[in-house]
Each structure stands twice: as C-alpha cells, then as structure tokens.
Amino acid sequence: MQLGFFFDQSRCVGCLTCVIACQEWHQVPAGPVAWRRVITLHEGRYPDPWMAHLSLACNHCEAPPCLDACPAGAITKRADNGVVVVDRSVCIPNCQACLAACPYGAPQFEREADARMQKCDFCLDRLAEGKQPLCVAACPLRALDAGPLDALRRHHGSCCEAPGLPDPAGSRPALVVKPRPRTVSAPRGSGEAPT
C-alpha cells in the first residue's frame, strides 16, 4: 500500500495554516526548516494577473530519488505504507545529496554546519492513532487530503500536474492535485460534489 497526499490548488488561499500546523505539531521552531511549505506563484500582466499557491510536503514518491542519492543509506521507504523516512542517526551532517536529488525541495536542513536532514514523516505518530496528518486536519479550506494513493485517485482523479509543480515522471510522487485553472473563465459547477 502507498499513502499519499491530495492538494486542491483551486481552493488554497495561501493562509499557511498547513505550514504552521506542521511546525507546531512537530515542534519545528522559527528558522529555515519547514516540513510543509507554501509557494506562491504569480503570472499574467495587469489587469489580468493570476496567482496560486502550492502547498508541498514530502510526496513520499514511489521512486524516491532522495533514497537513491543518499550515500549513507539513511533514507528508506516503508514497505507497509510507502512513507519515505530518514534515520537521522545515520544521515551524514550537511551532505544534502538528498536535497539536490529531490525535485520538490522536501529535505530540510537547519543552518548549523552539522545539520542532518529532516522532513515530513506523514505524521506516523498520528497515523498509528488512525488520524490524518496534521496539515490535512488543520486546513481551513479542507484543501488537503491524505490516504491510500489508489483511494485518493478514485476520489479526486489522478492528476499530478499543476502550475509550479515539477514533472512527475521521474519520481512518481504519491500526490494528487486539483490545479487552479490558468484562465479565470473556466467553466464552473461541473457537478463535482464538494467535499
């Protein structure tokens, strides 16, 4: 089984609640590290600007490039749920080979010279209690979802392409996205049930 995230870019207003919820739960203080990040994208020219956000954690890829890149074997993919985890005791301080390999910038490092990699662990502690990752539980727009990837695809479609998102071909991210249309005149009310 492979767990994954769903992100509804069309709903996201860039409030950063997911980012802070994650930092709060995992006790990541102010600084360069954020296990989930929100990137704001701007396109278009006045008077037709376009803006969207991309909320990204680790996509727990089916073919994780970070895992192959790690010289220490610190990164593994769990057989039971596909979550990509890091063993920080094995990680080589500030090697950052994983960050160079990851298309999504998921591996995170403190500023210290001996910083070891940290990143989204899919809230394994909450998973064990049958709860959603905290970013999902916190999103005020209900724009995030998480669960078995095949179930997410059944429910939300299999799209993994959105403005700002790298080509999914290489790593096969466990991610489903509902993109924000690039034109504002897209048809509405397509009959899709709001969740």
Added chain:
Amino acid sequence: MERYPTGCSFDCGGNCALQVYVEDGCIRRIGPDESPDEVLRPQLRPCARGLAQGYRVHAPDRLLYPMKRIGERGEGRFRRVSWDEALDTVAEEMRRIKNTYGPQAIFNLCGSGNTDARLHHTIAVPTRLMHMLGGCTSGSAVTSFQSVIVACRRTFGVPAPIHDRETWAQSKLIIMWGCNPAFTLKGTNTNWYLARAREAGVRFVFVDPVYTESAAALADQWIPILPGTDTAMLVAMACVIVSEGLHDRAFIDRLVYGFERWCDYLFGGEDGVPKTPDWAAPITGVPAATIAALAREYATAKPADLRAGWAPGRTAFGEQFHRAAIGLAALTGNVGRVGGSPGVWMPDNFAGAEAFGMGTVPVGTNPVRAYVPYFHWADAVLRGKAGGYPSDIKMAYIVGTNIMNQNGDVNKGVRALKSLESVVVQEQFMTPTACFADVLLPVTTHFERTDVQVPHECGYYLIHSPKVLEPPGECKSDLEICTELAKRLGLEGYNDKSESEWLEEMAAGSPAGGYRRLAEQGVYKWAPERPRITFQENVEDPEGHPFPTETGKIELFSPQLARRGDPLFPPLPKYLDRGEREGFPLLLVTSHARMRVNSTFANVPLLAQYEPSELLLNPLDARRRGISDGDRVRVYSAVGALLTTARVVERVMPGVVHMYQGAWFRPAADGADEGACVNSVCPDTVSPGASGATNGALVQVERA
C-alpha cells in the same frame, strides 16, 4: 501530557476551537478541532495564528511584573514595583484626576483585544469600573466597520447580517466588493463556505484595487477600482439598472422609500450631472462598459448577492458606499431573499451575544455621557473642548489595545500620550503604546483564566475556555486588576462574584443549557432549524413586519438624515468627492495580514518570518520612480514617513499601493518609522458618519 479543548480569543474575524497539550505547566502543542466535520456543525478549524499562539503565551518578552516608568514618557524604560505600589499609584491618580478635573478627564481607551470572551472582556471590564467611578470619556465608534453600522441604521433601521452560510451556494452571482476573507476570515469557516459556493457554480466578481488571495481563489472576474471611488461605481450601476428598466418595480413599491428622489439624483435632476457609467469611469478608473455590464448582470442574475466589504467603508465618505450598496440590493429586490443579500456583510452577533443568551460583565451607563469617535482619540486628547470635543482629557486608561499603533496618525498619537498627566496601560507585551505608560500592569492571556466565548462574526457555537496554565510571573487578569482598583477606590459591588459564579450566571440562558454543561462539552455546536435569511419576514410580510425605520420601509431617502441637514451626510446615497490630492499622487490601501491579528502576533518570530514588511506597487508606478523589486523605499504623506521594501507586482492597480497593517511603530532618529506601521502615514481623518478613513490615504513613494 494533558489535552484541553478550548478556543482562541482574538480580534481576527473568527473564533476557533483548539486542542491545547500541556506538560509541566507549559504548552507543548496546539492542534485543531478534530470533532466530526459536518456542513451544519463544521469543525471550527483555527488558522496559523491560533496554532502558533503557544509561542506568544510563553514568549520571552511577556510582561511579567507591574512596572513604573523611569525617564521620559515613551522612552520605554521602567522599573519593577510591587502590585500594591502599582495599584495604589493608579487608584490615587484616578481619584486625583477625577477630583481635580471631573471624571470625563479620564479617557477610557479600552479595545477589542479580547472580546469573544464574555467575562474577561477587554471593553466591558474596565468600562464597568469607569462607570462606577462616576463616568469617563469613551470611544464611540467601531474602528472596523462604523460606516456599516451607520448605513444599516439609517437605511434598514437595524444592523443587517448576511444570510446563513449554507445558503450561499443558492446564489447565481456573488459580488465581493473590497474584501479579502482569505485573511480577514469573516467568521470561522467562511472561506470554506465560499469555496463550496464557487464549486456549486456561483459566479464570483471581485471589485478591489488589489487582486487578493480571495480573488485568486474565487473570482471569475476582477474589476480594479481606485480606493474611495466605489460609491461612484455603485450609483452608476443604479443609474444603468433604472434607466434600462431592470429594477424590481414591485419590490420597490412595497418596500422602498425614496426611490423617486434617488432617481432624481441618479439622472442629474439635482445637480445637472447624470450618474452614468461615462461619468463614473474617469472617477473610478473602471471602464464605462465594465460598469454597465456588471449593473446588468447584477440586476438580471436572480438571486444575486452583493457584499460590500468594510475596507471601502473606511474612506472619507465611507457610509455613502454602504448606503449605495444597500440601495442596489433594494433596487434589484435581492434583500430578504435566499441567494440574495442586504448589500452589506455585518457580523451576525454584533447586536450582542444576547442572541445566544449570553451577556458579558454589565457595564451600566456612563454618568457623564462623554464620547469621542475612537479613531479621533489622539485629536481629542490634544484639542479637548476647544477642538469641539466633550472634555479636556488628562489621563488615558488603556486596556486590550495597542491604540497608538492601530489608529490613523501615529505621530499625533505620540504627541497625545506625551501631553497627558497620566497614562496607565494593561498589557501582555511592550507594544509601542505600552512604552508610553507611567504604570504598566501585566495581564494574563486567555489560557491563564477561565471563560466562555461566543463566535466572532458568525456561526452557531459556544466555547468553554478553561484555565490551562498558571499565570506567568505576577500577571493578573484585567478583571482582577480592576477589582483591586475598585477596592482602593471604595467602589462596592464592582465584583462580588467568583469567576465560576460569573460564568454560571452568563451561560444560564445559553443554548448549551448552563455553564456546567458547556464546560463538560468544551465546544457546544448547534444548527438552527431553518437557515436565517436576513429580513425575509420583513420582505414577505411588510405589513406584519415593517422595517424598524420611520417609514417602515428600506429608506433610500432617510428623513432622519434630511433633518440632520449635513451636506456631507446627505439623506440619499451619493458620491461625494474628497478633493485634495496635491503632492501625493498614490493611494495607499491597508489591509489585514495573514500572520497578525491587527498588531497582535507581530512579535511572534514563527509567524513574523512569513510576514515581511512590504509595499506592493504596480510596475508602472515603480518604473516612474526608478524602483525595482526588493528595493528599500520611503513612503511618506502629510503626517509622516515609513521605510519598507518594494514588491513590484501586477496584482495592484496603477496609482494604488498596498501594505498590510499591524506592524509595530519603531521611529528612527529622523522620525521615519522603520517598523513600517501603516498608521505612520495614514491620517486620522474621520468620515461624517464617524468612520476612520484609512483607505485611500494620499502618499508618495521614493527609493530610500
């Protein structure tokens, strides 16, 4: 680790449920509401600020001890004193000022720092004390939406909240005018209901000088407009609707007073100027064809929901904006109708939490009846009776507000605080205002006392907020401080109840069925039998339920305003030109930041790192000034200057610049504000309807 269900309590626009995890007297984590999530009883999901507030509660810069000023006022130098010394001094000063100058010389400057809470309510608690002492001068107008209140009272006779949110999807068109609920919330979960409405097929049009986060998420169309000119576009829309016969004649005949007189104004009968889209286009910066098209769309998409946000109401003639928007809703018969709206977007419970059977600490009445528009507090201090204000102020008593930072013209605020004989501040942090205290009293956060809370703007729920932490240092609640002062001032009966006795009394008649039941449940949610559609019964049965106005109808023409005879607050909704623009070609709009609640949370590093100080401006305006993205810039106006960083963006209208309000004032040696508090450059202009006119402030920008 103990887990406590509780709530937030800030002036952010929402009030959300939290789960606070406490260990060894310290908050370890704050998580969201994880109860079942249903459309009628949704989870009350908090935002980033709510989740990060553990850092605020345990911040190293929390005020922990009573202090007295040493050195000059405003220098921010203090020495620690005992509570007895601090309270004796404050009580003696209050007595002295009252006996020497009369009670109205004490300015009760309490604010909305914590007003969802019923007991530790930052306005009710000090106001009760001042009233019992013999009265005071108080602020009389709401900073956020005074012009909405005034417009509703003069047009509907009562405040007009929007319809219940689950009905929004039944609209054909929602026009969001000057509002960004992505950051202002407009009630916990409102953004979720808006997203659902959009997904159900509602068309959204945004009218705003800025293409906001809400517009980006919802808008089918963005219409940029120059700040302060919104009323011109609204009356031009009304002109199109009536001239093309698209108005709802039957609705108007039954329910509207003053239609013909408004038509006379619209068609130029009064001043020879027909208020056509061609007239409005050069004023507003909106093409005439766009104005006419939106007018036709609003009049024919039935039902349609026009939502006038509060920002355009905070302009020189802001009440005209709200009166005109209500006028359009009435012309098109959208008032009192499912999928329509009254044209305004008021908080449901503005009329008081009495609707939920929950009062607050009773404040009684002000024996001296001295009131000043809150936004003019500094002007009133400096000019007193000679300036037309009701009293000469000698002492400021400041509770639950960073008032100097959060009202127009900070530099005037500095002068005002320096001019007084006495300044007392009850605070949690050394805010720019607190720096000016003579006596500074440290206050608990809502996690350090027990309370019950009501929703901030809308929703059907109550939250029990238990004491989950011991107060740090020697912090006391505002109520404890005022109780101690009351004893020293010999005011019997100020507080003769325990915390739980107050709460039991307040919650006795609430839907939760008493305090004990609410405390057991933590968060009590319910769903009304039928969704509330504002003014539905007035519209369906006007004879049985007339509007509570003089004429019993929706008053486009207000007889009350006609008697007032103020040409700047006319009886009909009109566009009034503000005049002056000399030397300051740019219009500054200021809005709410996602990571601050007004100025609260500005000192929390986890949040502040995501909220850099920025000025948004269009490439056209940047190029003319040789400004590139990321440049340090100086923004200045007739009242002051600030320093910030330029962000050159396509989502702001040319001629308009934008900043988020709430950063803390920090003047440099030359007087320019390095903290980039917007009120360093926004004047303290007040509209004829007593609304602060911050938006559309006239400024110039140059490279620093």
